Amino acid sequence: xxxxxxxxxxxxxxxxxxxxxxxxxxxxxxxxxxxxxxxxxxxxxxxxxxxxxxxxxxxxxxxxxxxxxxxxxxxxxxxxxxxxxxxxxxxxxxxxxxxxxxxxxxxxxxxxxxxx
Amino acid sequence: xxxxxxxxxxxxxxxxxxxxxxxxxxxxxxxxxxxxxxxxxxxxxxxxxxxxxxxxxxxxxxxxxxxxxxxxxxxxxxxxxxxxxxxxxxxxxxxxxxxxxxxxxxxxxxxxxxxxx
Numbered sequence: 001x002x003x004x005x006x007x008x009x010x011x012x013x014x015x016x017x018x019x020x021x022x023x024x025x026x027x028x029x030x031x032x033x034x035x036x037x038x039x040x041x042x043x044x045x046x047x048x049x050x051x052x053x054x055x056x057x058x059x060x061x062x063x064x065x066x067x068x069x070x071x072x073x074x075x076x077x078x079x080x081x082x083x084x085x086x087x088x089x090x091x092x093x094x095x096x097x098x099x100x101x102x103x104x105x106x107x108x109x110x111x112x113x114x115x116x
Numbered sequence: 117x118x119x120x121x122x123x124x125x126x127x128x129x130x131x132x133x134x135x136x137x138x139x140x141x142x143x144x145x146x147x148x149x150x151x152x153x154x155x156x157x158x159x160x161x162x163x164x165x166x167x168x169x170x171x172x173x174x175x176x177x178x179x180x181x182x183x184x185x186x187x188x189x190x191x192x193x194x195x196x197x198x199x200x201x202x203x204x205x206x207x208x209x210x211x212x213x214x215x216x217x218x219x220x221x222x223x224x225x226x227x228x229x230x231x232x233x
Contacts, residue, residue, distance in 0.1 A: 045221075109160045
C-alpha cells in the first residue's frame with residue numbers, strides 16, 4: 001500500500017538531547033513537509049523540501065534541522081536549541097507544487113514527542 | 117497577511133443532526149486555493165476538498181457539502197445527518213505562494229466536532 005510512515009509513534013526525550021523523527025513515503029512524491037501541531041492550534045510549517053538535497057525553512061524552523069538525501073525520506077531532527085519541543089509532529093508529501101497549483105498534501109500518522 | 121479563522125473551537129451534536137463548520141479567510145492574492153482536512157483521533161489528516169478562488173459553485177459529496185462565498189471570504193463545510201464516525205477535528209486551510217514560487221498551506225486552528233449517539 002502506498003502511503004507515508006512516521007516513526008516512532010511516541011517519543012520521549014530528556015532535556016538537552018537531540019532526537020530524530022523519521023518520515024518515509026512510497027508515493028513517489030517530490031515535495032515533503034514537516035508540521036508541528038500544538039493543542040488547540042492549527043498546523044505550523046517547520047520545513048519544506050521540493051526536491052532531493054534541497055529544503056526551505058518554514059515559519060518555525062528555529063531549533064530544527066532536516067535532510068533530504070533520498071526522495072522517499074525526510075527526517076526531522078529536534079535539537080536541544082528548540083525551547084519547547086513537546087508537540088505532535090506531522091509529516092506530509094505532495095506530488096509537487098508549481099505557482100498557483102497547490103496539490104493536496106497526504107499526511108502520515110504523526111509522532112508525539114514529549115520532553116521529560 | 118494571509119490568515120484562516122475557525123471561530124468554533126468545539127461543536128457537539130447528536131447523531132443525525134446537520135452541522136456547519138465555519139471558515140473565514142484573509143488574503144490579498146487574487147488566485148488562491150482553499151482546503152478542508154479531517155483529523156480523526158488516530159491523528160492522521162485526511163484530505164477532503166480543494167477549491168480554487170475562481171470557482172464559487174457549491175460542492176456536494178455524499179453527506180458533505182461546501183459553500184464558498186468570496187463576498188464574505190468564507191468557505192463553510194456542512195455535514196448532513198451527522199454520524200458518530202464524523203467525530204474529528206476539522207481544519208480549513210488556505211494556499212499561499214511563497215519564495216521559489218511554490219505554495220504552502222495556512223491552517224486554521226481547527227474545530228473539534230463531537231457527534232453523540
